[in-house]
Amino acid sequence: MSFTPLTSLPVRARRLTARHRWLRAVVPCLLGLGTYLTVERADDAAVAARDEWAEVETVWVAAGAVDPGERVVAERREVPLGLVPDGAADADLEVAGLTTRRSIGPNEIVVDRDLDDRPAPLALVPDGWLVVPVVESPSSGAGLGERVAVVSDGVVLSDVAVVVESGDGRTLLAVPAADAPTIAFAAVTAGVVVLRTGE
Numbered sequence: 001m002s003f004t005p006l007t008s009l010p011v012r013a014r015r016l017t018a019r020h021r022w023l024r025a026v027v028p029c030l031l032g033l034g035t036y037l038t039v040e041r042a043d044d045a046a047v048a049a050r051d052e053w054a055e056v057e058t059v060w061v062a063a064g065a066v067d068p069g070e071r072v073v074a075e076r077r078e079v080p081l082g083l084v085p086d087g088a089a090d091a092d093l094e095v096a097g098l099t100t101r102r103s104i105g106p107n108e109i110v111v112d113r114d115l116d117d118r119p120a121p122l123a124l125v126p127d128g129w130l131v132v133p134v135v136e137s138p139s140s141g142a143g144l145g146e147r148v149a150v151v152s153d154g155v156v157l158s159d160v161a162v163v164v165e166s167g168d169g170r171t172l173l174a175v176p177a178a179d180a181p182t183i184a185f186a187a188v189t190a191g192v193v194v195l196r197t198g199e
Contacts, residue, residue: 055081058091060110066100068145069120069164074110087111099123102145120144121164121172130180131164132173134187140194142166149195150175152186161194 056078063073074096089095089110098115101124116123124145125131134150142148142163150158150173158179165172171194175183186192 057081057084057088059084060089060091060095062104062106062108062110064106066104068100068102068143069124070100072096072098072100072104072110072115079109083109085109085111087113089115124162124164125174126162128177129162129174130177132175132180132183132187134171134173134183134192134194135169136171136194137191139169139171140196142171142194142196147197148173149197150179150183150192151195152183152190152192157183157186157192163194 058076058078060074061077061079063075066072072095076091089112095110095115098117099120101114101116104110104114121131121144140148144163144166146163148161148163149156150161158175160176161179161183162174163171164174173183173194183192
């Protein structure tokens, strides 16, 4: 690779400014304007970030770990606005005692989509879904509230389902309404296998 074009740039620039003297005044002004705009933009971002962490909002925070299907134990706490997730539960509403749809860790901010006013297992069933009982053999070991996939004879019947109850050799799965008839039929005829997805 030749560096000749690069080394000749200063010479070309001097020749250009010698021919067009007005460039000597315009170029520094443009560079200065560009620097000013960059600094101004960075300053605005810094002010916005500072305001986000200076302001506080009252939210519900889990007082301890809660598993899916359990009642929430939470307390109101003020936290920086920058930590508040989208959909955080309204601090004016009472969330203690509601059922959680997923695991919530201690000191985690409680969000609306994780709560339901119905007891388990109904609280774990997403709106519009149906519950299908299946017999697992062998058992997948999937826990309450865990998202799984359902297959039968090597065919995926549903790539998303939620365990809403398990035990005594029977598992209740919440599945999308469109998948429920196929899964129910396969559970009785060919048998189904529940696959854990890690979600």
